[in-house]
Amino acid sequence: MTAQILDGAQLAKDMRAAIAQQAAALTARGHKPGLAVVLVGEDPASQVYVRNKVAACEQAGFHSEMHRLPASTREADLLELVRTLNDKPDVHGILVQLPLPAHMDSHRVIETISPEKDVDGFHISNAGLLMTGTPLFRPCTPYGVMKLLEKSGVPLRGAEAVVIGASNIVGKPQAMLLLQAGATVTLCNSKTRDLAAHCRRADILVVAVGRPRMITGDMIKPGAVIIDVGINRLPDGKLCGDVDFDSAKEVAGFITPVPGGVGPMTITMLLQNTLEAVERSI
Numbered sequence: 001m002t003a004q005i006l007d008g009a010q011l012a013k014d015m016r017a018a019i020a021q022q023a024a025a026l027t028a029r030g031h032k033p034g035l036a037v038v039l040v041g042e043d044p045a046s047q048v049y050v051r052n053k054v055a056a057c058e059q060a061g062f063h064s065e066m067h068r069l070p071a072s073t074r075e076a077d078l079l080e081l082v083r084t085l086n087d088k089p090d091v092h093g094i095l096v097q098l099p100l101p102a103h104m105d106s107h108r109v110i111e112t113i114s115p116e117k118d119v120d121g122f123h124i125s126n127a128g129l130l131m132t133g134t135p136l137f138r139p140c141t142p143y144g145v146m147k148l149l150e151k152s153g154v155p156l157r158g159a160e161a162v163v164i165g166a167s168n169i170v171g172k173p174q175a176m177l178l179l180q181a182g183a184t185v186t187l188c189n190s191k192t193r194d195l196a197a198h199c200r201r202a203d204i205l206v207v208a209v210g211r212p213r214m215i216t217g218d219m220i221k222p223g224a225v226i227i228d229v230g231i232n233r234l235p236d237g238k239l240c241g242d243v244d245f246d247s248a249k250e251v252a253g254f255i256t257p258v259p260g261g262v263g264p265m266t267i268t269m270l271l272q273n274t275l276e277a278v279e280r281s282i
Ligand code: GUN
Pocket: 095, 096, 097, 098, 099, 120, 140, 141, 169
């Protein structure tokens, strides 16, 4: 058996075209969508992510502003910038790229973002709304995964969904979104015993760990949907996911490639969340 590829690059392209149309319509009504991105320090991966986010905004016809601060910035000054952005009417979404330098308390920074502008969905009140089943913003990566699952056409109600990795950014919100969609969810972490047995039960397996090719074909239920959130750089410079694509594709029903699967969807859902913020603000 060879799995069908869940083409995130294509889905992201289609969605971004629709988002650009909606942005143009809002702009014509005097509500141009605006996203502010804040980067503190020089982390090379963060610089790439942030650059891609700003470029995606511009391509979709959004107003975007980039705020770069040195790693030595005082936390109080970052909080002041966030408060200024909270008050700016042309900014509908605020994203502070993580991780922040070690001398900053990222929780305090995120809690300073107005929940109505928290397009990452990381604010504690947005996490709480998601937990109680009435989300305002869905965190971008798990939201993108839900769109990919929708695209597969595989029913989620009653399905066994296993999520590997329990981070605040991916695993925990992913589990909540799958639960809301009617799946029976198992959330595994680094201490989970017999991970392979959990994986083999999964109709839907979402892997967000950051360990190259740790999930192999023998750990997968035949016909399962495999969503690989991992992006790992190998010593030869190539990218690979947390799933061993070559062995997994022989067993799975659907699988996301790396690159070109979940990655392009994350930024797309950031644009979508910004659009949702504009619509709520008017
Ligand atoms: N760092 C890694 N992923 C993310 C994300 O989705 N949002 C923010 N703000 N920082 C990140």
